[in-house]
Amino acid sequence: MHPFELIRAIDVTEAIQGAAESSTAQQEAQVRFVGGGTTLIDLMKLNVERPQKVIDINGLPLDKVEVLPDGSLKIGAVVRNSDLAHHAAVARDYPVLSQALLSGASAQLRNMATTGGNLLQRTRCVYFRDTTMPCNKREPGTACSAIGGFNRTLAILGTSEQCIATNPSDMSVALTALEANIHIQGAKGERSVPIDEFFLLPGDTPHRETVLEPGELITFVTLPPPSVGNKSIYLKLRDRASYEFALASAAVVANVQQDRITRVRIALGGVGAKPWRSLEAETSLDGKTASEEHFRAAAEAALRDARPQSQNGFKVELAKRCLVRALKLATRTA
Amino acid sequence: MSRENRKSKVCKGNTEPEETPSFGRLSRRTFLSRLGATGAAAAASPLLGLAQTQVKQEQAQTPVKVAGVIPITLRVNGQEHQVQIDPRATLLDCLRETLHLTGTKKGCDHGQCGACTVHINGRRINSCLTFAAMHQADEITTIEGIGQPANLHPVQAAFVKHDGYQCGYCTSGQIMSAVALLNEPCGPADADVQELMSGNICRCGAYRNILAAIREVRQQAKQGVTNASI
Numbered sequence: 323m324h325p326f327e328l329i330r331a332i333d334v335t336e337a338i339q340g341a342a343e344s345s346t347a348q349q350e351a352q353v354r355f356v357g358g359g360t361t362l363i364d365l366m367k368l369n370v371e372r373p374q375k376v377i378d379i380n381g382l383p384l385d386k387v388e389v390l391p392d393g394s395l396k397i398g399a400v401v402r403n404s405d406l407a408h409h410a411a412v413a414r415d416y417p418v419l420s421q422a423l424l425s426g427a428s429a430q431l432r433n434m435a436t437t438g439g440n441l442l443q444r445t446r447c448v449y450f451r452d453t454t455m456p457c458n459k460r461e462p463g464t465a466c467s468a469i470g471g472f473n474r475t476l477a478i479l480g481t482s483e484q485c486i487a488t489n490p491s492d493m494s495v496a497l498t499a500l501e502a503n504i505h506i507q508g509a510k511g512e513r514s515v516p517i518d519e520f521f522l523l524p525g526d527t528p529h530r531e532t533v534l535e536p537g538e539l540i541t542f543v544t545l546p547p548p549s550v551g552n553k554s555i556y557l558k559l560r561d562r563a564s565y566e567f568a569l570a571s572a573a574v575v576a577n578v579q580q581d582r583i584t585r586v587r588i589a590l591g592g593v594g595a596k597p598w599r600s601l602e603a604e605t606s607l608d609g610k611t612a613s614e615e616h617f618r619a620a621a622e623a624a625l626r627d628a629r630p631q632s633q634n635g636f637k638v639e640l641a642k643r644c645l646v647r648a649l650k651l652a653t654r655t656a
Numbered sequence: 657m658s659r660e661n662r663k664s665k666v667c668k669g670n671t672e673p674e675e676t677p678s679f680g681r682l683s684r685r686t687f688l689s690r691l692g693a694t695g696a697a698a699a700a701s702p703l704l705g706l707a708q709t710q711v712k713q714e715q716a717q718t719p720v721k722v723a724g725v726i727p728i729t730l731r732v733n734g735q736e737h738q739v740q741i742d743p744r745a746t747l748l749d750c751l752r753e754t755l756h757l758t759g760t761k762k763g764c765d766h767g768q769c770g771a772c773t774v775h776i777n778g779r780r781i782n783s784c785l786t787f788a789a790m791h792q793a794d795e796i797t798t799i800e801g802i803g804q805p806a807n808l809h810p811v812q813a814a815f816v817k818h819d820g821y822q823c824g825y826c827t828s829g830q831i832m833s834a835v836a837l838l839n840e841p842c843g844p845a846d847a848d849v850q851e852l853m854s855g856n857i858c859r860c861g862a863y864r865n866i867l868a869a870i871r872e873v874r875q876q877a878k879q880g881v882t883n884a885s886i
Contacts, residue, residue, distance in 0.1 A: 325724065328743040328789055359786045363746070364766050378790050404779075408841055428855020429833065429840065431767055433779045434786065564854035 324372040332381045334507060334541060340377050342509045342537030349460060349529040355379045355539060357400050357436035360427070361443045369453050370444075370460060384438075384541055387411065393547030399438030399540045403493065404429070406437060416545060418554035418573050422496035422591075425558045428565050438540035441494055441504065441520070442532065445487035446567055448472055458484045459528040466528075474633040475569065478641075480595035481629055485528030488592060489521065490567050495591035496556050498599050499573035500545050508538035517543075521596035531596075549585070551577045557648040558591070559640060568592030570641040572648035583607045583616075583653065590624065593641045600624040603645065612653035614646065621645040728789050732757065733801030743789055748772045750788035751798060759799035759828045763857070770856030773829040773836075774798050780836035782855075799828035802835060810876060811835050814869035822860035830856045834870050838877060846871065 331337035337355070344353035354373040356362050357380060365371040384398035387409045395411060406412055407423035427435065435443075449455045449467040456464035468476055468486050477488040494517070502517045515533055522530050534540075558571040571591035577584045586607050590598040603624035610616040621642035628638045725740040732755060739754050748765075751757045751774070760783060763771030767785040774783045775797035803809035808816070811834045821827040833856045842848050849870050850863075858866065 323744045326743065328726075328787060330790075356787075356790070359790070360767055360782070363785045363787065367765065376787075378787075380790065428770065429837070429852050430770060430773055430780050430782045430855045431785075433776075434781050564851050 323366050324369065324374075326366075326373050327375045328378065329375060330378045330381055334382055334384070334539065337377055337379060337382065338507060338509055338537045338539050340375070341539065344375075344536045347534040347536050347538055348531060349462075351536075353377065353536075355438075357439040358402070358431075358434035359439075360431050360435045361439060365444060365451070368451055370451060379438075379539070390544075395545040395547075397437050397543045397545070399542060400436045402433055403427070403435045403437070403440060404432040407432065415548035416496075416500060416554065418499060418556045418575060419493070419496040419545075421556035422492040422558075422571075422573060425556060425568075425571075426492040437493075437543055440491055441497075441540060441543070442534075443491050444531075446490045447476060447487040450487060459487055459524070459531075462527070462529050468631070470632060472633065473631040475567065475592075476631060476634055477595045478593050478628040478630045478634060478637050479590070479598050479625075480523045482524045482526065482528070482595075484526055485524035485595070486631055487524070487528065487595065488567075489594060489596045490592075491597060492556065492558060492568060492571060492591055494521075494597040495571055495589045496573045497543065497545075498589035498597040499554070499575045499587045501587060503544045504540060505542040505544065506534065506538050507541045508535060512541075514544075517597070518599045524595050549577060551579065552585075553577070553652050553654075555648055555652045557644055557651065559644050560592075570637055570644045572641075572645045574645075574648045574652040576649070576652040578612050578653045578655070581611050581655075583610055583612055586649075586652075588620070588624065588645065588649075590641055590645065593628075593637050602626065607649075612649075614650070617646045617649040618642070620649065726789065728792055730755070730788065730791060730796060731794070732796045733798060734795075741788055743787065745788050746784050747774070747786050747788045747791055747796070748783040751783060751796075754788075757798050757800050761825055761828055763826070763829075768857070769826070769829075770833060771826050771829040773832040773856065775832060775836060778836070778839065780833055797832075799832060802831065809835060810873050811838075811869065814873045815866070818865045818869040818872065819862070820866040820869040821858075821862050826856060826858045826860075830858065830866055834866070834873070837870065838874065849874075 341353045344351045352373060353375045354362055355377050362371055380400055382400060384400045386398045387401055388396045389411050390396055403423045407420045413420045447468055449457045450459050455467045458464060458466050466485055473486060476486045498517050503514045504517055504520045505514050520532055552575055554575040556573045558568045560566040560568055568591045570593050573589045575587040586604050588600045588603045590600060603620040606620045606623045607616055624645055625638050625642050630638055725742055727740050730737050737755055741750055741754055748762055751760050760774055761771040763769035765784045767782040772782055772784040773780050776794050803812045811831055815831060833853055837852050842852050846867055849867060
């Protein structure tokens with residue numbers, strides 16, 4: 323591990339100033355914030371991350387979950403995944419989020435990992451994690467070793483010729499279906515970004531994964547007030563029953579009135595270069611009856627642009643079936 | 657608790673705060689407590705004076721000053737330890753190599769096996785994925801703080817009774833997880849326990865016996881036979 327200076331921040335503004343000297347907030351950042359450390363320290367051990375300065379943000383006053391007067395939910399950036407999953411308001415009003423969080427990692431890691439850190443967790447692509455191999459995400463311009471290489475677990479949606487890495491988060495998939503807003507504070511002030519715009523597709527710049535600029539810190543995540551009649555579910559399919567990343571997952575937030583789908587939000591995990599919102603699937607279900615035929619059509623629409631690689635063709639059908647099953651569970655009236 | 661401590665150390669009021677910060681003590685000017693630095697970064701630190709002061713105070717215990725190390729205080733199993741470590745030291749390495757508490761094991765060193773599980777303020781974590789210097793305000797508990805040979809924790813006794821190990825390498829992590837699990841939201845079924853124990857890998861495959869041990873302690877706790885929490 324490369325040497326670094328460890329700094330404990332107690333004030334958001336000053337933490338931001340401390341990080342603003344970094345030339346980037348993306349790959350090769352010279353300054354990193356550390357929350358739970360479960361991604362960052364792992365990657366520092368592998369020399370994939372080599373910050374010269376690490377700012378410990380665990381002392382910042384961003385550790386609360388609050389229901390705001392308008393009914394929306396405000397989640398602090400350093401709220402632990404386990405605390406968020408078991409928070410009464412989350413378990414009651416946003417079960418998709420609880421389920422997604424509890425399906426991720428292990429109990430130990432969930433006790434460490436933070437909301438902001440989970441949003442920023444990095445791909446598990448083996449080439450990204452191996453500094454002896456070319457990787458455009460880690461070292462722009464080198465090559466994508468995964469194309470034609472070991473790509474069984476990698477993405478089939480939103481990929482490019484430069485990168486086919488999967489976003490590994492479960493939480494972010496649920497937050498995408500819940501239309502979360504990411505609140506960011508930086509040297510130039512505060513801004514709020516819809517989660518679907520927070521993540522960038524790889525394109526020709528796979529080393530740029532989010533809209534974060536140097537010094538910018540995720541401070542909060544907000545969720546819109548829960549709609550009456552909403553049902554939500556997170557369904558995750560993987561190689562083993564627990565403690566494994568998704569091969570395919572689906573987050574569905576649905577409202578069914580008199581057997582008609584009046585509103586549905588759909589996001590897929592394990593298959594996308596970013597948490598994958600499917601507007602196509604949502605549109606195809608608008609006003610339709612909750613039937614297997616319509617669910618299958620929605621799944622076809624969601625995966626229409628899928629581009630499988632040499633080893634992950636199975637994910638196309640797996641993701642379709644995952645979504646159909648999740649839609650069935652979310653619209654079940656009994 | 658840690659935040660309260662830090663808050664209390666932030667200088668407030670109209671008068672200019674004293675510019676004599678120490679680790680964990682903060683003024684408006686030095687809002688960040690510089691826990692550690694190496695090489696030139698350390699030399700440039702405005703807190704270097706303080707580091708030297710602390711080292712001086714601790715000369716009796718730490719006569720040799722090594723470049724790139726920082727003094728920290730850790731509270732482990734109820735006992736305070738003042739040590740000098742490299743800022744890169746994980747909590748796991750600090751426990752094992754510096755404090756010689758070798759009951760906590762290093763398996764994968766990447767948060768994938770659970771052998772390094774310890775408790776921070778009563779909650780289980782992977783000590784391999786956190787820096788020791790980040791835990792100066794925390795209560796750290798290792799397997800050495802759970803029970804003693806003559807006075808086993810109920811979970812330890814159950815592991816012995818049900819043969820919940822073979823080679824033993826994962827056992828301290830399994831026990832730390834199982835002890836923490838007793839205070840976590842966990843459903844009544846074996847499947848619930850298996851799910852919450854999935855972060856601890858046993859290469860020997862003693863899972864059935866580990867499950868039996870935990871099942872028995874949970875039943876005892878439910879019946880009030882034992883106070884199976886720490």
